[in-house]
Amino acid sequence: xxxxxxxxxxxxxxxxxxxxxxxxxxxxxxxxxxxxxxxxxxxxxxxxxxxxxxxxxxxxxxxxxxxxxxxxxxxxxxxxxxxxxxxxxxxxxxxxxxxxxxxxxxxxxxxxxxxxxxxxxxxxxxxxxxxxxxxxxxxxxxxxxxxxxxxxxxxxxxxxxxxxxxxxxxxxxxxxxxxxxxxxxxxxxxxxxxxxxxxxxxxxxxxxxxxxxxxxxxxxxxxxxxxxxxxxxxxxxxxxxxxxxxxxxxxxxxxxxxxxxxxxxxxxxxxxxxxxxxxxxxxxxxxxxxxxxxxxxxxxxxxxxxxxxxxxxxxxxxxxxxxxxxxxxxxxxxxxxxxxxxxxxxxxxxxxxxxxx
Numbered sequence: 146x147x148x149x150x151x152x153x154x155x156x157x158x159x160x161x162x163x164x165x166x167x168x169x170x171x172x173x174x175x176x177x178x179x180x181x182x183x184x185x186x187x188x189x190x191x192x193x194x195x196x197x198x199x200x201x202x203x204x205x206x207x208x209x210x211x212x213x214x215x216x217x218x219x220x221x222x223x224x225x226x227x228x229x230x231x232x233x234x235x236x237x238x239x240x241x242x243x244x245x246x247x248x249x250x251x252x253x254x255x256x257x258x259x260x261x262x263x264x265x266x267x268x269x270x271x272x273x274x275x276x277x278x279x280x281x282x283x284x285x286x287x288x289x290x291x292x293x294x295x296x297x298x299x300x301x302x303x304x305x306x307x308x309x310x311x312x313x314x315x316x317x318x319x320x321x322x323x324x325x326x327x328x329x330x331x332x333x334x335x336x337x338x339x340x341x342x343x344x345x346x347x348x349x350x351x352x353x354x355x356x357x358x359x360x361x362x363x364x365x366x367x368x369x370x371x372x373x374x375x376x377x378x379x380x381x382x383x384x385x386x387x388x389x390x391x392x393x394x395x396x397x398x399x400x401x402x403x404x405x406x407x408x409x410x411x412x413x414x415x416x417x418x419x420x421x422x423x424x425x426x427x428x429x430x431x432x433x434x435x436x437x438x439x440x441x442x443x444x445x446x447x448x449x450x451x452x453x454x455x456x457x458x459x460x461x462x463x464x465x466x467x468x469x470x471x472x473x474x475x476x477x478x479x480x481x482x483x484x485x486x487x488x489x490x491x492x493x494x495x496x497x498x499x500x501x502x
Contacts, residue, residue: 146246147431148194149429149430150426150430151430151470151473151474152426152427152473152474153473153474153475154474154475155474156157156470156471156474156476157470157474160401160433161201161466161467161470162201163439163440164197164263164436164441164463164467165197165198165201165203165441165467166440166465167439167440167441167458167460167463167464168194168197168198168350168353168460168463168464169203169206170182170258171194171460172194172209172210172460175209175213175216175231176206176209176210176212176213176216177191177210177213177214177228177231178194178195178210178213178460179191179229179460180191180352180457180460180461181441181458181460182231182460183458184457185227185228185229185234186205186227186228186229187226187227187228187243188214188224188246188247189240189242189243189246189309189460189461190459190460190464191209191210191213191214191461192214192246192247192250192462193246193250193460193461193465193468194210194461194463194464195207195210195462195464196249196253196254196464196467196468196479197252197259197463197464197465197466197467197468198210198248198464199253199254199257199477199479200257200467200468200470200471200476200477200479201467204254204257204258206414207254207302208254208263209268209500210377211247211250211251211254214247214270215267215270217231218270218273218274221241221273221277221296222244222272222273222274222275222276222277223244223274223277223292224239224243224244225239226238226239226240226243226453236292237293237294237328238291238292238294238299239289239291239292240290240306241278241281241288241289241290241291241292241306241310241312242290242303242305242307243308243420244274244277244278245274245278245309245310245313245314245317246309246313247270247274247313248274248275248314248316248320249269249309249312249313249316249482250273250314251263251264251270251316251320252316252319252320252482253316253479253482254320254479255320255323256477256478256479256482257477257478257479259478260388260450261290261323261324264323264324265324266322267276267319268324268326271320272317272321272326275313275314275317275331278310279283279295279330279334281298281339282334282337283348285341285345285348286303286337286338286339286340286341286342286348287302287341287342287345287348287349288306288307288309288310288338288347289301289302289337290302290306290307291498296374299498300350300351300354301350301351301353302348302350302351303349303350303356303362304322304342304349304350304356304362304365305356305359305361305362305365306457307338307341307342307349308342308365308366308368308369309365309369310338311335311338311339311342311369311370311371311404312368312369312370312483314331314334314335314338315335315370315486315487315488316482317331318331318332318335318488318489319487319488319489322489322490322491322492323489325492326446327482329491336488339371342366342371342372343371343372344368357397358398358399358400359397359399360388360395360396360399360408360412360425361408361411363380363381363384363387364380364395364411364412365411365415366380366383366413367380367381367419368411368414368418368483369419369479369483370418373418373486377415377418377419378419378420378421378490381416381419381421384399385484387399388412389412389428390404390448392431393431393446393448394406394408394409394428394431394432394446395408395412395428396408397408397445402447402448402449402450403445403446403447403448404445404446404448405444405445405453406432406435406442406443406444406445406462406465406466407444407461407465408460409428409429409431409432410429410432410465410466410469411465411467411483412426412428413428413429413466413472413473414468414469414472414483414484415483416422416428417472417473417484418483418484418485422466425473426473429469429470429473432451432466435453437458439458440463440465441458441462441463442458442462442466443456443457443458443462443500444457444458444459444462468483
């Protein structure tokens with residue numbers, strides 16, 4: 146099967162069942178989901194794969210994945226970048242968006258299961274992770290992309306990473322509201338971060354060459370709700386022809402003949418966020434030519450040489466496939482997590498509104 150046109154209420158369960166099983170087959174008994182068996186695991190991609198399991202109804206496996214994160218969390222709230230056999234592969238840096246993303250995963254699972262006890266169980270993990278990340282927010286609003294082994298920020302920021310953190314802050318705030326925990330400082334931090342992303346481009350890529358050649362810098366501010374409305378539509382249209390290869394997908398970088406399936410899934414959701422359902426359906430329909438017989442999706446395709454590259458089927462690519470399918474079909478209550486901003490009001494305000502009504 147090389148194409149698939151999805152619409153609301155038509156989640157392709159039969160097609161994606163092998164993909165779900167592929168993720169499950171890579172997961173270890175302790176919950177860790179590596180890129181694939183024999184390779185590394187990292188907190189961000191581990192969480193992306195876990196969200197795919199939640200969508201598929203594999204709640205026990207997803208919850209085991211989040212427990213693995215809780216078990217690996219360092220005392221200061223962070224995680225190392227990469228693990229193998231539950232040991233850090235390198236301790237030179239920790240990336241802040243990797244650390245914050247746990248809040249997105251926990252909130253996503255709660256939206257699907259409505260299990261408040263799960264939310265309560267992992268509250269301290271989320272709280273410590275978010276508080277760690279916010280230690281590295283500057284007075285201008287941006288957050289250092291990484292932290293060294295001496296707990297010093299590395300002094301620059303990435304648009305994609307900070308956009309991801311903005312979504313994670315939204316999710317963390319919502320978790321706090323549901324649990325009636327104070328999070329006003331998180332709201333303030335998110336407001337400052339979003340303002341910086343929108344209005345202070347000089348705060349990013351200060352010490353290295355611009356990352357504008359990466360497609361994620363183009364669409365991530367839209368995917369995460371940092372840029373919305375007409376501005377978001379104009380942003381997507383402005384570089385569509387630069388990054389999108391017809392009948393293949395979205396390039397990872399503008400100057401290489403390489404489309405990647407995960408970025409294509411994320412762009413699919415960014416298109417839904419701006420109300421462009423037609424292009425979202427069309428883009429997603431191209432991706433299933435990269436489905437392998439074992440249910441895994443190849444990471445990318447080098448279209449100049451017409452070869453799969455690299456020859457890797459990562460669990461996070463499969464997770465992204467499931468997230469985009471959910472967003473297109475509205476299969477679960479978490480389907481709109483990446484297509485709209487839904488920041489819950491403080492508990493007191495919500496109570497006041499209810500009394501007024």
